[in-house]
Amino acid sequence: AGNYGFQAQPMGVPGGFVVPPVYNQPTMDGTIWMPIPPSIPNCPPGLEYLTQQIDQVLIHQQLELLEILTGFEENNKYELKNALGQRVYFAAEDTDFFTRNCCGPSRPFTIRITDNLGHEVITLQRPLRCSMCCCPCCLQELEVQAPPGTTIGYVVQNWHVCLPKFTIQDEKRMDILKITGPCVVCSCCEDVHFEVKSADETCTLGRISKQWTGFVREAFTDADNFGISFPMDLDVKMKAVMIGACFLIDFMFFEHGSNKHQRAGVW
Helix, strand or coil: CCCCCCCCCCCCCCCCCCCCCCCCCCCCCCCCECCCCCCCCCCCCCHHHHCCCCCEEEEEECCCHHHHHHCCCCCCEEEEECCCCCEEEEEEECCCHHHHHHHHHHCCEEEEEECCCCCEEEEEEECCCCCCCCCCCCCCEEEEECCCCCEEEEEEEECCCCCCEEEEEECCCCEEEEEECCCEECCCCCCEEEEEEECCCCCEEEEEEEECCCHHHHHHCCCCEEEEECCCCCCHHHHHHHHHHHHHHHHHHHCCCCCCCCCCEEC
């Protein structure tokens, strides 16, 4: 990845901007979907949504009422939207009850990401790995497939004495991007930013941000909001892998355990 001349833009819809209606698109509970883009040669089916018209993705985790009432961990569900508030994808975790409630945030998982026609276009798979940063021999990893069954990249945790660091790799395990988070990963009254840099870490190209959602939501739920920014001309496969990196960061640092305390602290 080179210097794309990228400047991060504010997350979300600009103040006063009215989201235009999208006609002839499938809706669920009033949801406005992003218009279906045309097919693009050499682009995995379903990733056309991430072409050069997209440089931001907003991820909103849905509240699970049963989880709030019972304390039992439910499969996570997320809406992925563009900067206009139009839904681009819907993501749902596919993990059994025993794994969710015994392994907690460290659990292995499969997340299936579907487009607005219900077609599964991206699959994220995280194997069970040690979650302790002091164990450099067994670090976290996430595989990204698009379409399901075809690997397009990996998110690999890098051991560092004080910083959370990750590498985004392509399907051949070549390093494409680096991600570096803050030494103290704590979402308390402010956003937490993970900087996305070039492979040599000389140029900042984007950001993955955990957005502060307020005291009540942060204290009593694990429903998180994230914003991802990246260069418009970044390969669509790497954009999809960056989305996978966001989910891995969510589980590692911001998902509540069975005791409902956020896993924050000095890395």
